[in-house]
Structure formats: C-alpha cells, structure tokens
Amino acid sequence: MPTNTTETIQLYAKVPVELGGKRLDQVAAQLFPEHSRSRLTAWIKENRLTVDGQIIRPRDTVYSGSELHLTAEHEAQGEWVAQDIPLDIVYEDEHILVLNKPAGLVVHPAAGHPDGTLLNALLFHVPNLIEVPRAGIVHRLDKDTTGLMVVAKTLVAHTSLVEQLQARSVGRTYEAIVVGVITSGATIDAPIGRHGQQRQRMAVIDSGKPAVSHYRVLERFRSHTHTRVMLETGRTHQIRVHMTHVGFPLVGDPAYGGRFRIPPAVNPTLLESLKEFPRQALHARFLELEHPATGKRMKWEAPLPEDFTWLLTLLRQDREAFVG
Structure with a gap:
C-alpha cells in the first residue's frame, strides 16, 4: 500500500541559563536538535514556534526561563x-x-x-x-x-x-576507469550547473555552484587510467563532468563519454569489453563520517564490482602484451 503520512509535532522546552541572550533560531537549534536549523527557522517564520506565547522573529533575542512551544507538521513524504x-x-x-x-x-x-x-x-x-x-x-x-x-x-x-x-567533513572517495593516460594527480576546481541546451546534463559553467574534486593515479594502462577521486563537494554528476572537463572521460559514460576511441592494436576481447561496458566505470569505494550519536569517526570500504575488476584485468593483460 502507498505510504502517505503527516505527523503532528508538539514540543516544549524552557531556555536554560547558558542559552539566555542568544537568537531564537540558535536557541531552537540547541533545544530541538532532532530538527535542522533551516527547518526550525522556516517554522518560526510560519509562526509555529512561540516564546512565552508570543510570535517573534528568528533573529530576536530570547532569555533564560522563557518557554518555547512548537506545534508543526512534517510535510507529507509522498x-x-x-x-x-x-x-x-x-x-x-x-x-x-x-x-x-x-x-x-x-x-x-x-x-x-x-x-x-x-x-x-x-x-x-x-x-x-x-x-x-x-x-x-x-x-x-x-x-x-x-x-x-x-x-x-x-x-x-x-x-x-x-x-x-x-x-564538507564527509569523506567520499571513488574509483574510476577513464579514457586517456593521466600523468599525475590534480585538483579540479570548476563550478557545475545545468547545461545550457541539454537540461538533463550538467556542465562546467561560470554561473554554476562551486565544485571541487581531487584525483590521483592508481594504475596506468596503454590508453586508460585507473583513478581515485575524492569529492570535496557533491554536485550532480560531479566526477563525470569534471573528468570530462579535463580531458579524461569515464569509460562507458553514455552522457559525457564523447566519441569512442579505439586503443592501437587492441585485442578483440578488450575492444568488445570497452565498447560494451554497460555503464560509467565509477564506484564509491570509501565512505567516512562522524557517527551522529557517538561522534566517533567511522570508515567503510566497498570492494570493486565484478564488471570493474574484469575490465581492469583485461587492461592489465593488454599492457603486459606490449611490454618490451
């Protein structure tokens, strides 16, 4: 059955001495930490949070001993x-x-x-x-x-x-196989926004939102590179757009890969695998963050998927066949 719910929230808190004299939005964020500051600010502006029964603005000062009452509803999630x-x-x-x-x-x-x-x-x-x-x-x-x-x-x-x-304190590190041989790692600091003509695509544009990616070389092949990319920001299609922007599009990328390039004297198996790779060769390998409850820094790793490792195997075999 479809899930469609609206939850009524009713919260009460008294302002402690250490928060007296601060702005209402700051105090509310401290007293009701389960809700984001932006959400609380919106509720204050909608007159859903009162101070001693009065409506005041987010930036207005509240004093110790004041009583905050919040009555609001979660937006229906769909x-x-x-x-x-x-x-x-x-x-x-x-x-x-x-x-x-x-x-x-x-x-x-x-x-x-x-x-x-x-x-x-x-x-x-x-x-x-x-x-x-x-x-x-x-x-x-x-x-x-x-x-x-x-x-x-x-x-x-x-x-x-x-x-x-x-x-930007969440560590998100990806691995990708890109077209072209990268000589050394670098940082890409280039804003990303909607493409001017093709609205389903993103592009590096001056009016875009700030976007920063750091990449380094893991392994080089004759015509490709296995890279590791760390995101500093999280824009839509960021790695795909950024790597194409610097001339190293991802293998198999249907939107940003550009014209298929055939490596010289490539064996038929590798050629077919490159042509038919079913998706952009991109994998979110590591994730690191502070646990919301304990504050402990935690890190996870996901092994490379089979299609990715098989392509790496073929690229290594191709490289070794031409050594010497």
Missing part, C-alpha cells in the same frame, strides 16, 4: 510504496545504515521511475523511515554508479549527516 528489493547492507545500527548500491538501481522515485528504487527498498527494510525526510536519503549516486551510501534512520541522524555534508 505516496511511496515499500517494496521488497534486496539491499547489500554494509553496516547498520539504530541511527544509520550504510549500503553498497548496485548498478541499475535508481536512488529516488522520479519521472520515469515511480517505484523500484532504493527509497522503496529502504521503506520495506525500515518502515519508520517514512518519518524522516526523503526516507533518510541524504546524498545520491547515479543509477549506474555503484558503491557506498549512508542513510539516516532518525531525524537526529538526518540533521547531523546533512550538516556534515554541508561542512
């Missing part, structure tokens, strides 16, 4: 269907869930993908996620990108993870 779709769970506790996403799985329902997504699978696995914005999804991977994602299972965890992502 008519999402819980579906029994297998999940490769790497880590799970009562606060967060870390999974290894397979290729071909869309993360969130959208036009053309109303169900059968990771979100639908999460709702089946953890039904209470309907109470968390976007069912706990705080960042995404493209449909055909594999690897690690973290999901918040509570509002407190959601707020913490969003804040860590905004502060």
Whole structure:
C-alpha cells in the first residue's frame, strides 16, 4: 500500500541559563536538535514556534526561563510504496545504515521511475523511515554508479549527516576507469550547473555552484587510467563532468563519454569489453563520517564490482602484451 503520512509535532522546552541572550533560531537549534536549523527557522517564520506565547522573529533575542512551544507538521513524504528489493547492507545500527548500491538501481522515485528504487527498498527494510525526510536519503549516486551510501534512520541522524555534508567533513572517495593516460594527480576546481541546451546534463559553467574534486593515479594502462577521486563537494554528476572537463572521460559514460576511441592494436576481447561496458566505470569505494550519536569517526570500504575488476584485468593483460 502507498505510504502517505503527516505527523503532528508538539514540543516544549524552557531556555536554560547558558542559552539566555542568544537568537531564537540558535536557541531552537540547541533545544530541538532532532530538527535542522533551516527547518526550525522556516517554522518560526510560519509562526509555529512561540516564546512565552508570543510570535517573534528568528533573529530576536530570547532569555533564560522563557518557554518555547512548537506545534508543526512534517510535510507529507509522498505516496511511496515499500517494496521488497534486496539491499547489500554494509553496516547498520539504530541511527544509520550504510549500503553498497548496485548498478541499475535508481536512488529516488522520479519521472520515469515511480517505484523500484532504493527509497522503496529502504521503506520495506525500515518502515519508520517514512518519518524522516526523503526516507533518510541524504546524498545520491547515479543509477549506474555503484558503491557506498549512508542513510539516516532518525531525524537526529538526518540533521547531523546533512550538516556534515554541508561542512564538507564527509569523506567520499571513488574509483574510476577513464579514457586517456593521466600523468599525475590534480585538483579540479570548476563550478557545475545545468547545461545550457541539454537540461538533463550538467556542465562546467561560470554561473554554476562551486565544485571541487581531487584525483590521483592508481594504475596506468596503454590508453586508460585507473583513478581515485575524492569529492570535496557533491554536485550532480560531479566526477563525470569534471573528468570530462579535463580531458579524461569515464569509460562507458553514455552522457559525457564523447566519441569512442579505439586503443592501437587492441585485442578483440578488450575492444568488445570497452565498447560494451554497460555503464560509467565509477564506484564509491570509501565512505567516512562522524557517527551522529557517538561522534566517533567511522570508515567503510566497498570492494570493486565484478564488471570493474574484469575490465581492469583485461587492461592489465593488454599492457603486459606490449611490454618490451
């Protein structure tokens, strides 16, 4: 059955001495930490949070002993269907869930993908996620990108993870196979926004949002490179756009790969594998963050998927065949 819920929230708190004299939005963020500051600020502006029964602005000062009353409703999360779709769970506790996403799985329902997504699978696995914005999804991977994602299972965890992502303190490291031989690692600092003509694509444009990627060489082949890319920001298609921007598009990338280039004197097996590689060769290998409840720094690793390792094997064989 579709899940469509609206939860009424009623919270009360008295301002302690140490928070007296601060702005209302700052105090509310301290007293109601399960909700993000931006969400609380919106509720204040909608007159849903009162101070001693009075409506005041987010920037107004509150004093110790004042009573805060919040009455609000969570926005309906949508008519999402819980579906029994297998999940490769790497880590799970009562606060967060870390999974290894397979290729071909869309993360969130959208036009053309109303169900059968990771979100639908999460709702089946953890039904209470309907109470968390976007069912706990705080960042995404493209449909055909594999690897690690973290999901918040509570509002407190959601707020913490969003804040860590905004502060760029979440470590997200990917591995990719790109076309071309990279001589050394570098940093790409180039803003990304919607492509001017093709709205489904992203591009490096002056008016885009800041985007920073750091890449280094793991292994070189005759015409390709196995790279590791660390994200500092998290723009849509960031690695795919950035690597194409510097002249090293990802193998198999249908949107940004450009014209297929045939390596010289390549053997038929490798040629066929490069031509038919079914997706962009991109894998979210490492994920590192502070646990929302304990504050402990945690790190996970997801092994390279089979299609990725098979292509690396063929590239190594090709390189060795031409040594000497």
